[in-house]
Amino acid sequence: MTAANKQQIDDWNGAVGERWLTYNDWLDRRTEAYGRAALAAAAAQPGETVLDIGCGAGATAFELARAVGAGGSVVGVDVSEPLLGRARERAAALGLAVEFRLADASRPLFEPARFDLLFSRFGVMFFDDPVAAFAELRKTLKPGGRLAFACWQAPERNDWYRWPLRAIAAEIDLPSVDPRAPGPFALAEPERIEQVLGAAGFGAIELSAFQAPFYLGEGEDPDAAAADAYDQVLRVGPVARLLAAQDEAVRARAEARLRGALRELARERGIAMMGATWTVTARAV
Ligand SMILES: C[S@@+](CC[C@H](N)C(=O)[O-])C[C@H]1O[C@@H](n2cnc3c(N)ncnc32)[C@H](O)[C@@H]1O
Known part of the structure; x- marks a missing residue:
């Protein structure tokens, strides 16, 4: 690879x-609803050839494979x-013929x-040079072929991301x-999506705002939901990365803040937070 x-290649083959x-x-489970909105917009048809970037x-490559059926084909590419x-492993267990290719999708x-x-x-959302990457991807589309994807809107509209960070901000810069x-x-800014895709040779660019609750924690009662959320936030995402870099005393104080904040947010059986995405569609021109 280049x-x-x-x-990103190092991160996604390492700790991330x-x-x-x-x-x-x-x-x-957390991202299914946002993916469904994009899959609906993509409207894969029986017999089509599809790339999952x-x-x-x-997970979504399997949904696409079911939609295109035996007469179509799906390739999943990832670094x-x-x-x-x-x-x-999952494809074999599901009996789905999806080809998975280890490669940088921008090449x-x-x-x-x-x-x-x-x-x-x-x-x-992980390309160093998004215009070049999308332009390369566009070449792989048949004339008039479709692009459909889900990306996050700004952090201010994604409480599942923002709130845990806010909770530890009193202890950590x-x-x-x-x-x-x-x-x-x-790709949170709509103008940037339009600029990047336009410069990469796509037309008919449309953005549709989508919102669904993001369940940060689940459980039988608020205590269990808060404990589940705490467990996850400490392991995946930005808070996990920030805390890993702190000394023990700071980390302990930040963790206590986080635990308290999550317990306050927990309602019966879960912590539902706002999650907002763009469902983006475009065509090769
Ligand atoms: C947020 S994850 C989403 C994974 C999957 N689409 C899903 O919804 O579960 C982002 C994925 O993009 C992959 N990725 C990042 N940069 C890439 C690149 N240049 N080419 C191909 N895959 C890339 C990562 O390895 C990771 O699997």
């Missing part, structure tokens, strides 16, 4: 990929070896005009993050 996207693997079922452990390993990988549809659930840097919120 120097492009090197940080391992955490995603461990919590894959949990993450699949940044397919991870394969993460551990996640693709899980995807292949020339496929012959031109191979696919009817390019799809992604949260797998297209939160680093300032370039909102356009590769990461979950790189």
